[in-house]
Amino acid sequence: MSPRADRWTPPGRWWLPVLFGLFALAATGVNYLSGLRDLGTQVEQAESRRLFERLVMEQTRMRLQNPDTPQPLVQQVIDGLARYQGLAEAMLVRADGMVIAALERKDAGRPFEALLNERPELAHLREFAQGPVSGPTLPVLVQRRAGTDELVGVVPYPTGSRLFTVVDLGVPLAQRHAQLRHEVLRESLLMLVVVAALAVLLHLLWFRRAQRLSATLAAFGEGRLDHRTGLRGQDELGQIGAEADRMAERLQQQQQQLRQLHALVDRSPAVVIEWANRPGWPMTYLSRNVAQWGYAPEELLNGAIDWDDLVHPDDVAQMNAEIAAHWAAGRNEYRQEYRLRRADGGYAWIDDRTSIARRADGDIDSISGILLDITAQKQAQFALREQSEVQRLFYDLPFIGMGISSPGSKQWLQVNDRLCEILGYTREHLINTPWTAFTPQPDLDRNLELLQAMMDGKTDHYMMQKRFVRGDGRLVHTLLDVRAVRAADGSLQRLFATVQDITEALQSSEALREQKALLEQAEGLAGLGSWQYDAGQRLVLWSNQMFRNIGRDPALGPPATLPDYLDCLHPGDRERIADFMRSAGSGGGVMHTEFRRHPDLGPERWFRASLEHHRTPEGGSRYSGTLLDITALKRAQIALQQTNAELERRVAERTEQLSVANRELEAFTYTVSHDLKAPLRGIDGYSQLLEEEYGPTLDDDARGFIVRIRRGVGQMSALINDLLAYSRMERRTLDPQTMNLHATVARVLDEFGADLERSGARVAVNVPEISLMTDREGLAVVLRNLVGNALKFAQPGQPPQVEVGARREGDRHLVWVRDQGVGFDMKYHDRIFGIFQRLQRAEDYPGTGVGLALVAKAMQRMGGRVWAESEPGQGATFFLEFPS
Known part of the structure; x- marks a missing residue:
């Protein structure tokens, strides 16, 4: 039904009485039509029965009389029939065809056939003049003439005479019709009175209460839940009114709960939102706490701001793809995370929990979401992930070994690849074996002593130089740094250790000490002292030969200042050397001068000093120089050539010593490279034999270990070769x-x-x-x-x-x-x-x-x-x- 038809539908208190009245009139009309339809049949049956009874009675009377009854008496019988209502004709015909009595006396004594010819309306009686006559029970025939309103009655007599009657049904039909109209009119009036009474009763007992119920329900619809119908009784309206009042009370309570829920939602950090499945997916609800992102609900509800425009451009495609996948899978609940632009231009991370409401046919009716700002959690998650990645990268640093161990069992719980390389064992072997098994004495006792102090709570950190027994049986020198990881109650839970391989550093340090000793020996042989001074740090460094040249006690250390240094020189040379030192700061290149040491520091000795000024990267100044003892030259001025020859010899000797030292250093380099390559070749050869001879019998992990060993050997060999190439490039001519x-x-x-x-x-x-x-x-x-x-x-x-x-x-x-x-x-x-x-x-x-x-x-x-x-x-x- 269209809205227009609904708008013009009259109320029930109008159309129901009218409907009852129309129903009463229709029932009366149907009754009238039904009576009118059966009127002819009823009149025919009644008149036929009445005529039949009269004819039977007349037959009996005629039989009681003598057949030779005089004509006047027979005529009296016919005249008695004239009082029958509706009788149109009556005549008694003898067997010889003569009419002996008739309703119209003029017809008596005439031949029956002549009478029929004269009066065609009676011609139908001819068919009843001959043949037997038989009725339903007696030999009396009453029959309606086809197509007319006439009843024909035939009574045969033993003498052969026959009594013919014709009755007109028009009169009883008219009377019955008039009676039927009277009955219909009376019933109609009665029905209208009953309908009017029923309408008044319905108005009092139903419509007026229904109107009150409708007004109360209209108030409910407008949100005025404090209204009540006030209807009582056990009838339907009373029950409906009572239920409506109870419903209003429940709705009022639910409305109060809903207001409280709305208030809770608006005060909560979760934003509630709902979209309707209509063109454009309009937003139908949005909680007011969307203000936490700087928006008013009205801006989004009236379409001034499109929600999709607030989603981060980088998240739109992924978000729509996820929604399409969830819808295709038929999910009614799912979660998403994306970024939403705030009103200040920044972005907030959102945890969107979506629910889909569907209609009975399965189509989507609405979509609701609960949105929670998880920006802080995301930032913490990103920070934690970054920290974990940094820790992982730090833990996997290739140049430092790391491990986590249990203080009680002394077992490694976790080790990195570098620690496995340093100790020469697989990760599984290290984890399944306590580290005490790899530690020789006396390092083990010292390590356990430091660990016990940590377990007693005296310290949270210790560091020591420690040797480990490698998998190949060699000792590796390491720098061990151990830190405590304690529980909240202070108990020691884990040990975090870093292990640095300092074997090469110790070897290099030893080599450096040897080289330094050689250099000091060369300086001693040449009488050449060297020194450095950093003006920024005020740091002075002297070689041992400098102390011997100047005659200063090494326990005093080098002079801290320039005046202290000048005090070590001959008074006659002090002023000149002071000017020389001051001019070094502005001069360039290497500068030279000669002076004598102070007489109090020993016999007179002459020195040739060399000085060079350097600029540090920070813009400061650094000085370096040498101090060569030339006393012999000064003392042999007379024998200059001899002195020069001796000096050249000494210089050549010292140069040779330096060359020898360099050759020894080069030999040392090659020896180190050879000592490094020899075990590598052994490892490579044995690992190759192991792979060739036993490869098929090993599992995948073992073969993987062999591959990694050989790859590490190849890398180490390449590294040594590159170092040698680098060394040769530095030394080659x-x-x-x-x-x-x-x-x-x-x-x-x-x-x-x-x-x-x-x-x-x-x-x-x-x-x-x-x-x-x-x-x-x-x-x-x-x-x-x-x-x-x-x-x-x-x-x-x-x-x-x-x-x-x-x-x-x-x-x-x-x-x-x-x-x-x-x-x-x-x-x-x-x-x-x-x-x-x-x-x-x-x-x-x-x-x-x-x-x-x-x-x-x-x-x-x-x-x-x-x-x-x-x-x-x-x-x-x-x-x-x-x-x-």
């Missing part, structure tokens, strides 16, 4: 010669032929015919390393692209090697040329970190310089500059 740059580049690229073909690299050479005066081998080393790096640091999945070019710029030659590889950040520019400095993980790009240091050292030795230009992901260009 350069052989500058004129060389063709283009030919040298071609030769180096030739050496990389197999690598270029395997990687599918594209190489462009733009080197003109340029001649350089430089060391051939040094330049080849530089080009090999740069081209090798260009091939190694290519973009993953792409063939390397390498360009080698050169040009002349003024008084210098510039050579460059350019690639399209991974590149690097320029803030690490100086770092990449340091030894062992790497910007990528060894797992991603193998190497030792010595190549670019070797390039820098070679360019330095050849009198040139090297630098690079790069951006991450954009490749790198390395420039080589040579003087022309």
Whole structure:
């Protein structure tokens, strides 16, 4: 039904009485039509029965009389029938066809056939004149003439006479019709009276109360839940009214609870929101605590601000994809996290818990969400994740061993790869064996003593130099730093230890001490003392020979100030040396002077002093110098040639001693490299034999251990070779010669032929015919390393692209090697040329970190310089500059 039809629907108190009245009139009309339809049949049946009874009675009377009854008596019988209502004709016909009596006396004595011919309306009697007559019970026939309102009655007599009667039904039909109309009118009036009484009764007992109930329900609909119907009784309206009042009370309580709930929602940190499934998905509800993000609910409810526009652009695609997936899976509840723009322009992280309400057909009716600001939790989560990542990266540092152990069982609970490398055991072996099993005496007792002090709560940290027995049986010297991890009650739970391998450092320190001893021996032999002074730190360093030359007691230390130093000199030379020292701050290069020491410090001795001024990176000043004892020269001025010869001999002797010392140092370097390579070759050989002989019988983990051992041996071998190459580059004698740059580049690229073909690299050479005066081998080393790096640091999945070019710029030659590889950040520019400095993980790009240091050292030795230009992901260009 349309809204317009609903609007014009009359109230029940109007249409129900009308409906009852119409029903009463319809019932009366149906009754009238039904009576009118049966009127003819009823009248016919009644009149036929009455006529039949009269004819039976007349037949009986005629039988009682003599058949020879005179004509007047028979006529009297016929005249008696005339009083029958509606009788139209009556006649008695003898067997010979003569009418002996008739209703109209003039017809008596006439032939029956002549009468029928004269009166055609009676012609139908001819069919009853002959043949037997039989009725339902007696031989009396009463029959309605077809198509007319006439009843025909035939009575046969034993004498053969027959009595014919014709009765007109029009009169009884009219009477019955009039009677029926009277009855219908009476029933109609009665029904209208009953309907009126019923309408009044319904108004009093139903409609007036229903109107009150409707007004109260309308008030409920307007939110005025304090109204009540006040209806009582056991009838339906009374029950409905009582239920409506109880419903209002419940709704009033629920409304109060709803107000409290709204207040709780508005005061809570959770924002409640609802959308309706209509075009545009309009927002139908939004709690007021959306103000925490700087918005008023009305701005979003009236569409002034679109909710989707507030979602972070980077989160929109993922959020919509997740919603589509949830809807496709038929989920009615799901959670999402995304960022929402606040009114101040910042973004808040939102935990959105969405619920979907569906209709009976399964379509979505509405979507509601509970939104919680989790910005603080997200920030804490990101901070924790960053801290965990930093801790993980720190724990996995390749140059320091780390482990966590139990103070009670002395078992390692966790170790990193570097600690496994230092101790020479697998991670499983270290974790399953207490660290006391790897510690020799007396280091073990000292370690346990420090641990007991920590367990007693006397300290939370200790450090010691400690030896461990490696897996290969050798001792490794380490610096052990242990820190306590305590519970809230102060009990010791864990030990966090860092282990640094200082074996090489101790060996280097020993070598340095030996070298220092050799240097001091050389100084002693040459009578050459050396010193340094840092003006910023006011730090003075003297060699032992300086104390011997000056004659100062080493226990006093070097002079702290310049006046103290001048007090050690001859009074006659003090002023001149003071001017010399003051002029050193402004002068450049190495300055020289001669003076004598103070007479109180021993016999007269002459010294030649050398002084050089340096600028520190911080802008300060640092001085260094030597003090050579030349007393013999001064004393042998007369025998100058002899003295000079003796001096040359002594200088040569000392030079030889220095050369010997250098050769010993070089031999030491090679010995160290040999001692390092020998066990590596053993490890490599035995691991190869182990892999070849027992590889099939080992499990995957064991074979993986062998692969890692051999990879580590290869890496260590490469590192030693690179260190030796670096050492040779630093010590070798350069052989500058004129060389063709283009030919040298071609030769180096030739050496990389197999690598270029395997990687599918594209190489462009733009080197003109340029001649350089430089060391051939040094330049080849530089080009090999740069081209090798260009091939190694290519973009993953792409063939390397390498360009080698050169040009002349003024008084210098510039050579460059350019690639399209991974590149690097320029803030690490100086770092990449340091030894062992790497910007990528060894797992991603193998190497030792010595190549670019070797390039820098070679360019330095050849009198040139090297630098690079790069951006991450954009490749790198390395420039080589040579003087022309």
